[in-house]
Amino acid sequence: MMKRVTAFRCSFCGKVLLTERGCAAHEEKFCSKSPNNLAACYSCKWYQYTDKFTTITREGMHPMTGHEYQYQKDIQINICLKYNNAKMFNSFHASEELVEDAENNGFRIMPTIQEGCLDYQKKEE
Numbered sequence: 118m119m120k121r122v123t124a125f126r127c128s129f130c131g132k133v134l135l136t137e138r139g140c141a142a143h144e145e146k147f148c149s150k151s152p153n154n155l156a157a158c159y160s161c162k163w164y165q166y167t168d169k170f171t172t173i174t175r176e177g178m179h180p181m182t183g184h185e186y187q188y189q190k191d192i193q194i195n196i197c198l199k200y201n202n203a204k205m206f207n208s209f210h211a212s213e214e215l216v217e218d219a220e221n222n223g224f225r226i227m228p229t230i231q232e233g234c235l236d237y238q239k240k241e242e
């Protein structure tokens with residue numbers, strides 16, 4: 118038998134979820150279109166892509182041996198021209214540890230649209 122269900126639609130990306138709580142969590146933390154998660158930098162005129170990468174050293178548990186080990190990770194360098202060419206890092210979908218490692222390696226965490234940025238200026242298309 119068919120059954121009608123109530124569902125909730127994300128107001129940013131249109132995704133449909135079955136529970137209100139799930140939908141709220143999605144909008145808050147997981148939706149890539151939500152101003153909570155969308156970095157302000159991408160539409161800002163001070164933001165600049167480069168094709169350069171920097172290598173950071175990370176520590177972690179090796180998946181095969183279960184021992185601590187160090188490994189290298191390449192992170193693309195995109196910069197903020199306004200903020201002394203700071204290397205900007207998008208923390209959305211990055212683990213807390215990776216965000217911390219990026220910060221320790223001189224990256225600045227991109228502000229979200231929700232947080233805003235004092236230097237933000239909309240890029241001319």
Ligand SMILES: [Zn+2]
Binds near residue numbers: 127
């Ligand atoms: Zn969404």
